Amino acid sequence: MNNSIKQTQIILLVIIVVSGGKFLSLPGLMAKLAGRDSWVSMAIMFALDLVSLAFILWAVYLNKGKSFDEILSDTLTPFGAKLLFLLYALFFILRVMGGLLDTQELISSTLSVVTNWVSFVVPILLVIGFNVVRGARNIGRVSQIFFGFIFASIIMILLLSLKNTDFSNLQPTFANGFDKVAKSAFDVSFWFGDCVFVLFMFGKIKKTGNFSVKVSLAFLVGACTTILMDVIFLCLFGNLAEFSSSALAKVSGFNLTGSVYGRIDWIFVMIWASSIIIKCTLFLWCSTMALSYVFGVKSKKGYSVLFGVTGIAFVVLPLILPIKGIIANFFCLGAGKYITVFVQYAIPFAMPLMTFLSNKKTTKDKRGEDYA
Amino acid sequence: MHKTRSLKNPVKKYAKIFLLVVVAFFVAWVASSYTKSEIADRAIVLGLGIDMLQDDFVVTAEVVSPNEGGDSGASGATSKLLTGVGKTLPLAIQDIFQTSGKNPSLGQTGIVLLGESMNGQELKHILSYFILSDAFKDGVTLATCKGSAKKIFESTSPVDSMVSFALQTIIQKSGKKTNSTSNVLQNFVENQTRHSKTSFLSQVSFVNDGNDKVNKDQSSQKKTGVYDCSKIAVFKDGYYHDVLDRDETRGFVMLNTSKTYDSFVVENAQSVIGTKDRVSVGIVSKKVKPKVEFDGENIIASYDLDMKIRRMRTDVTGNVMDFLPELPSLIDEQISNSVKEQTQTLVQKAFEKSKKTNCDFFGVANTMYKKYGKKWDDFQKQNPDYLDKVTFKISIQVHD
Numbered sequence: 001m002n003n004s005i006k007q008t009q010i011i012l013l014v015i016i017v018v019s020g021g022k023f024l025s026l027p028g029l030m031a032k033l034a035g036r037d038s039w040v041s042m043a044i045m046f047a048l049d050l051v052s053l054a055f056i057l058w059a060v061y062l063n064k065g066k067s068f069d070e071i072l073s074d075t076l077t078p079f080g081a082k083l084l085f086l087l088y089a090l091f092f093i094l095r096v097m098g099g100l101l102d103t104q105e106l107i108s109s110t111l112s113v114v115t116n117w118v119s120f121v122v123p124i125l126l127v128i129g130f131n132v133v134r135g136a137r138n139i140g141r142v143s144q145i146f147f148g149f150i151f152a153s154i155i156m157i158l159l160l161s162l163k164n165t166d167f168s169n170l171q172p173t174f175a176n177g178f179d180k181v182a183k184s185a186f187d188v189s190f191w192f193g194d195c196v197f198v199l200f201m202f203g204k205i206k207k208t209g210n211f212s213v214k215v216s217l218a219f220l221v222g223a224c225t226t227i228l229m230d231v232i233f234l235c236l237f238g239n240l241a242e243f244s245s246s247a248l249a250k251v252s253g254f255n256l257t258g259s260v261y262g263r264i265d266w267i268f269v270m271i272w273a274s275s276i277i278i279k280c281t282l283f284l285w286c287s288t289m290a291l292s293y294v295f296g297v298k299s300k301k302g303y304s305v306l307f308g309v310t311g312i313a314f315v316v317l318p319l320i321l322p323i324k325g326i327i328a329n330f331f332c333l334g335a336g337k338y339i340t341v342f343v344q345y346a347i348p349f350a351m352p353l354m355t356f357l358s359n360k361k362t363t364k365d366k367r368g369e370d371y372a
Numbered sequence: 373m374h375k376t377r378s379l380k381n382p383v384k385k386y387a388k389i390f391l392l393v394v395v396a397f398f399v400a401w402v403a404s405s406y407t408k409s410e411i412a413d414r415a416i417v418l419g420l421g422i423d424m425l426q427d428d429f430v431v432t433a434e435v436v437s438p439n440e441g442g443d444s445g446a447s448g449a450t451s452k453l454l455t456g457v458g459k460t461l462p463l464a465i466q467d468i469f470q471t472s473g474k475n476p477s478l479g480q481t482g483i484v485l486l487g488e489s490m491n492g493q494e495l496k497h498i499l500s501y502f503i504l505s506d507a508f509k510d511g512v513t514l515a516t517c518k519g520s521a522k523k524i525f526e527s528t529s530p531v532d533s534m535v536s537f538a539l540q541t542i543i544q545k546s547g548k549k550t551n552s553t554s555n556v557l558q559n560f561v562e563n564q565t566r567h568s569k570t571s572f573l574s575q576v577s578f579v580n581d582g583n584d585k586v587n588k589d590q591s592s593q594k595k596t597g598v599y600d601c602s603k604i605a606v607f608k609d610g611y612y613h614d615v616l617d618r619d620e621t622r623g624f625v626m627l628n629t630s631k632t633y634d635s636f637v638v639e640n641a642q643s644v645i646g647t648k649d650r651v652s653v654g655i656v657s658k659k660v661k662p663k664v665e666f667d668g669e670n671i672i673a674s675y676d677l678d679m680k681i682r683r684m685r686t687d688v689t690g691n692v693m694d695f696l697p698e699l700p701s702l703i704d705e706q707i708s709n710s711v712k713e714q715t716q717t718l719v720q721k722a723f724e725k726s727k728k729t730n731c732d733f734f735g736v737a738n739t740m741y742k743k744y745g746k747k748w749d750d751f752q753k754q755n756p757d758y759l760d761k762v763t764f765k766i767s768i769q770v771h772d
């Protein structure tokens with residue numbers, strides 16, 4: 001698996017991953033929890049993500065070519081590292097599962113394409129699996145090819161909607177108090193913390209000048225676009241926002257009142273949907289890497305087997321378990337968020353320290369070897 | 373070595389064939405898992421009319437169907453009317469499918485017309501059926517009509533035989549030039565959930581011109597005429613409430629949007645050629661600044677209306693033009709004052725109607741809530757008839 005990745009590819013991936021998937025059911029869910037102030041909840045989570053990303057980038061700066069598993073094994077013992085990787089695998093798999101379930105709903109509701117889960121997810125998993133086995137660089141290249149189209153479609157959707165947006169509809173701010181806004185931010189934390197994927201790129205990033213600044217700016221671009229979309233969605237749909245299952249389909253279709261454009265919004269929505277596939281590919285690559293550390297797999301065949309097992313779980317689990325309900329009730333509103341918050345935020349915040357300790361240990365070991 | 377290769381090759385060959393067969397079956401299985409929706413089986417709905425017949429919903433859909441002939445429209449396309457009846461709106465739409473065999477495709481719907489019989493129905497709940505759909509355009513034009521919506525769809529306009537397109541053009545596009553206003557489905561329902569609980573819709577009336585159109589096969593005769601959309605119907609708490617007359621509508625539209633055109637007649641004005649004559653002037657652009665605030669226990673709702681007017685000329689069609697070159701003034705003080713007075717009268721009529729019918733179509737409560745939040749919530753709970761405490765004020769500036 002070729003895991004080396006260019007700085008530009010990381011930057012594009014950050015923009016795609018930060019906004020990808022957040023225009024589906026999340027704005028509606030947040031509107032249900034925090035009403036018209038839900039964009040503030042989103043901004044709070046993005047601010048937290050930015051701080052978390054800053055810590056990850058700090059660790060990248062301190063890192064002396066070690067991979068994520070090496071740093072964790074050095075500092076948390078190999079057993080602790082494996083336990084942590086299991087949590088990461090669970091987090092990434094659940095995020096992708098939730099995203100794909102939302103996407104299936106989006107496609108069946110907007111295009112009236114009715115199909116079963118298996119037929120929907122198997123072709124997508126085959127495409128994702130091909131990219132996952134070929135490695136991170138492949139995902140980076142895909143992001144380079146698709147980025148322009150994805151970003152242009154988002155801009156078009158935003159521009160089409162801006163003229164009818166009455167921003168005063170966001171007032172009054174904090175009508176139900178700030179506590180509710182803060183609580184709802186924490187309740188949807190499962191859908192944030194996307195930049196943890198950078199941890200899995202440790203030791204494989206080809207850095208050039210101003211890496212941290214450029215990645216942070218890329219994050220801000222992704223975050224601002226997502227917040228703007230949420231704001232427009234709230235301004236256009238007001239009290240009805242909470243009943244929407246897909247913010248993007250709603251916002252993009254709102255302004256097409258005439259028949260001149262037909263349903264041009266569907267073209268933009270479908271182009272944008274490719275960002276979900278890229279995000280899913282990246283997250284499933286991370287989960288495959290995490291599982292490979294747990295099971296000590298290092299060959300392409302091994303990765304294929306691990307992805308195959310994950311793929312079977314993907315196909316089967318939503319058929320026998322109410323995955324969306326589990327995500328919403330346990331990982332968003334229930335105790336499950338404390339598990340995911342650990343891998344989403346606690347580890348990134350501790351990364352500079354762990355990288356520093358790992359570096360120190362290597363120096364000590366090297367000195368020991370030299371002395372011997 | 374040669375022998376080994378000849379032994380292995382057939383195995384590889386069969387393995388490849390087996391793989392191809394598996395892939396072919398897989399592709400065929402995936403393709404067959406998607407529900408087929410042939411274009412020929414679909415009826416693409418351009419407009420929907422909703423009426424009540426006793427306890428049943430009657431839905432009239434103007435459709436285009438790819439394999440169906442019909443009356444040729446202005447664009448060369450063909451349209452037909454399909455009707456469905458049901459106890460609920462979804463059942464009535466489903467009935468179209470059951471009785472015609474065509475699957476109604478609602479994603480292209482441009483207008484929803486509510487018949488007069490819908491006036492007693494709770495519309496917020498009924499229309500939420502469309503709002504909850506991701507495929508249905510939330511920005512679709514919504515209007516009400518005098519009489520039955522079915523009758524309107526059965527009529528035709530001399531310039532556009534497709535009623536859906538004709539109505540959309542009049543309400544949505546020409547509305548800005550003809551002092552009628554439009555509303556969209558999502559805004560209508562959403563406004564009913566806000567503090568003012570009031571929405572408005574253009575009311576369509578069909579005026580028969582007597583030149584009724586007979587179909588080629590002599591099977592039916594379509595009434596030909598024009599659609600008058602110069603009145604507005606207001607809705608409160610999800611129910612039809614009242615209709616504003618022509619002057620009240622003009623006064624309301626004057627303050628409702630900055631993009632709507634209107635014209636005025638001024639008597640005994642100085643004409644271009646130097647004589648005293650009757651002249652017509654039109655609004656080129658206008659800005660409305662509402663200011664709503666508490667005044668002790670009362671509420672002051674004041675509006676600053678700034679209008680730029682010009683004499684109407686043969687090339688003035690009522691387009692709202694934001695950027696106009698400066699021209700020598702043809703608007704004297706008399707014309708300005710006359711327009712100001714006429715506007716004052718129209719707006720006052722709309723204010724009076726709002727208070728008289730206790731219907732907050734100016735959205736006073738919405739603005740107050742934006743400004744005062746919980747304080748307004750408490751006030752509105754204590755004063756459900758808060759419009760009694762509102763004093764409307766208007767300040768008009770007219771210039772060229």
